[in-house]
Amino acid sequence: MSANTADISIANDFDSDAIVTLFHTSDHFGAQRAQWRVAAGETAGALAAMFRPGLFADDRWTVMVLVTHGSHAGLYINAGGAAGGMGIKSRLEAEDADVIFRVGPDRFDLQRGASDAMTRLTPAAPKPVSxxxxxxxxxxxxxxxxxxxxxxxxxxxxxxxxxxxxxxxxxxxxxxxxxxxxxxxxxxxxxxxxxxxxxxxxxxxxxxxxxxxxxxxxxxxxxxxxxxxxxxxxxxxxxxxxxxxxxxxxxxxxxxxxxxxxxxxxxxxxxxxxxxxxxxxxxxxxxxxxxxxxxxxxxxxxxxxxxxxxxxxxxxxxxxxxxxxxxxxxxxxxxxxxxxxxxxxxxxxxxxxxxxxxxxxxxxxxxxxxxxxxxxxxxxxxxxxxxxxxxxxxxxxxxxxxxxxxxxxxxxxxxxxxxxxxxxxxxxxxxxxxxxxxxxxxxxxxxxxxxxxxxxxxxxxxxxxxxxxxxxxxxxxxxxxxxxxxxxxxxxxxxxxxxxxxxxxxxxxxxxxxxxxxxxxxxxxxxxxxxxxxxxxxxxxxxxxLRDTPRDLHIDLPHPMPPASRPAVDRADRPLPRSGNVVGSLSVVRKIEAELAARFPAAMAQAATARPPLLETFADAEAHAANVMAKVRLAKQLIAK
Known part of the structure; x- marks a missing residue:
């Protein structure tokens, strides 16, 4: 599929310098992003955005901004991109070649009147940490x-x-x-x-x-x-x-x-x-x-x-x-x-x-x-x-x-x-x-x-x-x-x-x-x-x-060679200890089970499995944990629907 390309720049309407990260997603051309340090009142760019013009365009935009000084200091995101959102839709047209978006503490303004509210995720910070x-x-x-x-x-x-x-x-x-x-x-x-x-x-x-x-x-x-x-x-x-x-x-x-x-x-x-x-x-x-x-x-x-x-x-x-x-x-x-x-x-x-x-x-x-x-x-x-x-x-x-x-x-x-x-x-x-x-x-x-x-x-x-x-x-x-x-x-x-x-x-x-x-x-x-x-x-x-400005850092990470593997240990009939990590983790398992039962009563009742009235061995504990984690997977599927 052929693609049109538009150069997208962004204007900083905050009262201080900002680090601006712009994300563009399209079902047809995937994801693109660009990041700039933009002085207050200045414009930076450009992101060469690939798009398909016309009625079936699917361009979505998210912007995140870190402002470290001034009355607007904080970390921001536009409302359409917050909490896992897909961004705000704004269609590009064939005649679009050089486009300027604007972002400030309240609004993210795109072309042709499209806009989105901005949400401040954090207040001002003394160091440039997002x-x-x-x-x-x-x-x-x-x-x-x-x-x-x-x-x-x-x-x-x-x-x-x-x-x-x-x-x-x-x-x-x-x-x-x-x-x-x-x-x-x-x-x-x-x-x-x-x-x-x-x-x-x-x-x-x-x-x-x-x-x-x-x-x-x-x-x-x-x-x-x-x-x-x-x-x-x-x-x-x-x-x-x-x-x-x-x-x-x-x-x-x-x-x-x-x-x-x-x-x-x-x-x-x-x-x-x-x-x-x-x-x-x-x-x-x-x-x-x-x-x-x-x-x-x-x-x-x-x-x-x-x-x-x-x-x-x-x-x-x-x-x-x-x-x-x-x-x-x-x-x-x-x-x-x-x-x-x-x-x-x-x-x-x-x-x-x-x-x-x-x-x-x-x-x-x-x-x-x-x-x-x-x-x-x-x-x-x-x-x-x-x-x-x-x-x-x-x-x-x-x-x-x-x-x-x-x-x-x-x-x-x-x-x-x-x-x-x-x-x-x-x-x-x-x-x-x-x-x-x-x-x-x-x-x-x-x-x-x-x-x-x-x-x-x-x-x-x-x-x-x-x-x-x-x-x-x-x-x-x-x-x-x-x-x-x-x-x-x-x-x-x-x-x-x-x-x-x-x-x-x-x-x-x-x-x-x-x-x-x-x-x-x-x-x-x-x-x-x-x-x-x-x-x-x-x-x-x-x-x-911490520094006021980041240093140039890239850590080259090696790939460690693991030791020789060892045989599995038969622990099925070993009794559970009276204290320690397994006791604490089983208490979390019971908390999880109660939480899921309260939130998804019908689904959890249908997914219920028999377990011993008392968990006495490692085999009991592991089987119970596996059953509860299966319910967690079911709950996440229900949420995703």
Whole structure:
């Protein structure tokens, strides 16, 4: 089909310079776009737009504008392109050769009287940031990832650092195993022993091997005042502890693995390539000295509502009664919604719930695709999108200034088949996920004005040489009964890896003390939002370190070679643990099921499947998760109709 071509320019009617991105779509000629920096009152262009003239023309237009100064500062989109819209129709004619569109704070004016209202997505910001992305991975300490990276200026361990386990000295070494043979303890009481060197209330002996191993008694350490830190108990805790399922102590010959650190350039080539061209934050700490769930809650709400350890069977049922986990002062998503700032969630999941990036996805489980953020009150599973759409979505108008990305957690028995970099999985699923996220953003039109924060929820039991500082407690005084250890949240957790990836961030090292509440603080400072708690009120954010103009940055990303695959583990009849990730994820599954039943009662009743009255084994849990995710797919189909 022959095409006519018109040169489309655009005039800036804002009171300040603007970055203008114009999108043209046509069923006949596909999508086109152009981006310009346009001075106030000036015209820039042109986009050579291909079109078919006449009655059956199908040209649609969307414009996004970032204004960084003046009374009109903010991020804008025309109403026809907002919230996934297709843009505004405006037909070009055969005589159109040079056309000028106009865009200002109120109107997007096209030719022949066509126009559309403009919507401001964000208020004024002190830096030229249009989009913030956050990717949180799992269970690695800063030294474990970066001690042997060779990046100049980092505060890291050396081979002179050591821990004792009994009478045996274990020094920091180069070359960590790609996957751990057992899951290092990282529950609250484990971390207490790791960072203070004082044994907590561990049971004396692990349970005897059995077809259905029983969990050891839950630890009961109480710390109204946190003892002094020495970071001297990591090796001892790993050698003697068994708090993580399947409750196995490591082979004595493998105890030193807890002190081993990656040869970053060789073993983590994607992380190394990104870190050497980004801002590496070498004093980013977990928000509390504890495990995954409370630390992940901090990134969403600068608090964990008093939760200081992993979810306990029956102990978190109140989340379901509340229709989700609540914060006394709301989450960062509540705060964004109050100011009409859109946000979006992605997670690593194919249609069946398996990882898109793991080198062993067949070893995963549908339970591992359940996003932890789906536990939050006001956040629906239907808000989550598969990362297979992420790169394509970013090539289009993307009216979501804040985006949170979750990995796939794999199988909760072995953690294989995920992309979270959990210690019992290999690191390459996470490497591939990280590469895909960075590549999608830097190939998009938003790269020059985007900030990607990459961090890890907690240290996973691995050694780190930097002592955790004191912290300001959230001060939200929740009375939800989730505090097991009388912890007052006045101490940060172990240091974790973190990077600020952006043309607006200089390459190098940032020694500022951050924690996960710094993500909330960054968003609040960027868009003028009120703090959620005392923790984010007093937290530091990366905003002051950002540049006023982007640098020229393109990160060449390598393709890591995965290790040899391993056989699947028969876990069908293994009993579920009483606490931990699987317990928390099952609570999210129940929340999802209740949400879908309320929203689509007829369809969900028809799709209902029988399940055991009590979920007792991993097979029960995985089958139930698979059934519920099938209902999620059905619900999305109903919404799309």
């Amino acid at each position: 989009h913030v992305f956050v990717l949180m991975l799992e269970n690695r300490s800063f030294d474990h990832i970066f001690a042997f990276s060779g990046i100049p200026g980092l505060h890291v361990a050396t081979t002179a650092n050591f821990n004792m386990a009994g009478d045996t000295k274990f020094s920091v070494t180069r070359g960590a195993p790609l996957r751990m043979s057992t899951d290092p303890g990282h529950e609250f009481c484990d971390v207490l022993e790791q960072v203070t060197g004082q044994p907590s209330d561990q049971p004396g002996e692990p349970p005897a091997p059995a077809k259905h191993p029983k969990a050891p008694p839950l630890e009961t350490c109480q710390v109204p005042t946190y003892p002094p830190m020495t970071n001297s108990g990591f090796a001892q805790c790993y050698a003697t502890g068994f708090s993580e399922y399947p409750y196995q102590r490591p082979d004595p010959a493998r105890v030193g693995d807890i002190m081993a650190c990656f040869d970053t350039p060789r073993q983590l080539p994607v992380t190394y390539a990104i870190a050497t061209q980004s801002s590496v934050c070498d004093h980013w700490h977990a928000s509390l000295p504890g495990p995954t769930w409370p630390n992940r809650f901090f990134v969403h709400g600068a608090s964990s509502s008093g939760l200081d350890d992993s979810p306990i069977h029956h102990g978190n049922a109140v989340w379901e009664f509340w229709k989700g986990f609540r914060y006394r002062n709301g989450s960062i998503y509540d705060r964004l919604a109050e100011h009409a700032i859109p946000y979006r969630f992605y997670h690593d999941s194919d249609l069946l719930g398996y990882s898109l990036y793991s080198d062993e996805p067949q070893l995963g489980s549908p339970l591992g695709c359940i996003p932890q953020a789906g536990s939050l009150h006001g956040v629906s599973i239907l808000d989550f999108h598969g990362l297979d759409r992420f790169a394509a979505d970013l090539q289009q108008p993307y009216p979501y200034p804040y985006t949170f990305i979750e990995p796939n957690y794999g199988d909760f028995n072995t953690y294989a088949g995920g992309s979270s970099q959990h210690p019992m999985d290999d690191v390459y699923g996470g490497e591939r996920l990280l590469a895909a996220v960075v590549e999608a953003i830097q190939q998009s039109p938003w790269w020059q004005s985007s900030v990607l924060i990459v961090c890890y929820d907690e240290h996973g039991g691995f050694y780190d040489s930097v002592l955790a500082p004191n912290a300001v407690p959230p001060g939200d005084h929740p009375d939800y009964g989730l505090n097991q250890h009388q912890f007052d949240f006045s101490k940060l957790g172990v240091r974790v890896p973190a990077m600020i990836v952006s043309p607006l961030a200089d390459a190098g090292v940032d020694h500022t003390t951050y924690d996960h509440a710094s993500v909330c603080k960054f968003v609040e400072e960027l868009w003028g939002l009120d703090p959620l708690t005392d923790r984010d009120r007093h937290a530091r954010s990366p905003l002051p370190a």
